[in-house]
Amino acid sequence: MEDNLKQEYIIRTDKLGKRYGSQWAVRQIDIHVPAGQIYGLLGRNGAGKTTIMKMLLGLTKQSSGSIFLFRQEVTKYEEDIYCRIGSSIETPGFYPNMTAKENLSVFSRLRGKTDYRRIQNALDVVGLPYHGKKVFAEYSLGMKQRLAIANAMMNEPELLILDEPTNGLDPIGIAQMRTLLKELSHNHGKTILISSHQLSEMEQLVDWVGIIHEGKMLEECSYQELKEKEHPYIRLKTAPLEQACQYLSDVMHINHFTVKDGTIFVHDLKYSTLDINQKLFSAGIGVSEITICRDNLENHFKELTGGIGIA
């Protein structure tokens, strides 16, 4: 990211690290979260997402590096900084026998005094009823996640830090959460840092992405930039296969192609599908399928993070 934008970062870290015993859970991480944007921390289980968020919130002390929040370096517990942040890290201990309003008034009282207007506002924004009779134990997972966000929003923070807010939600629940977070960012001007282990949950939601793997930042870029990494390639089915491969390399001088399960994947796009089709045909090689494809982001993410267990 460009240096001249530095002023606008609501969260910035410089070589942030956390060591548990001899193990570094987070190593030299530089994060840049611009004001008013939604930033997704993406990484597999154990990548270090929760640890990073806990350090940002002062819930655990970093072992190395610096944290800047609202352009101020945080070196000790700073009430005037943390009161500008709402968070949901791991499930807060809501009372199972209380309604949303009752639960929020307990948390509100813990922060100082109960402000029913703020409770109502927070519940309105997340779409939970203020006068609802249902108690927490009767809530669906989506409602529980919404209540956690309402709780994070109660003191009208400028920055929200939400650890896996879409975890366990079904596709409709994820879409509703996406709408809610976008509304908080676009209409209420909030800066939002969220984490997820699934790239698909970040789609159409985040403006920026930081890909974390084994405690390291592998890539930090705008979502748009990440989208542009979806490399096109040509998928080709021919008979006979060996002759087609030989023709592609020896006659057409296409060097970058791979063969898997009887299909040729051409990554070097100097010829169009039409050209390849015509040339192979005139060499007496049959083409049963030729398509231009794009690698999806999920594959890119899998490649970056070692390829297994993410979806």
Ligand SMILES: Nc1ncnc2c1ncn2[C@@H]1O[C@H](COP(=O)(O)OP(=O)(O)OP(=O)(O)O)[C@@H](O)[C@H]1O
């Ligand atoms: N209190 C702790 N003591 C020792 N090791 C810890 C502690 N908390 C986290 N770790 C380790 O730090 C690493 C990162 O954990 P973290 O919870 O930050 O990952 P995560 O990305 O949030 O994973 P998940 O997707 O499973 O929530 C893991 O190897 C974990 O075992």
Ligand SMILES: [Mg+2]
């Ligand atoms: Mg976690």
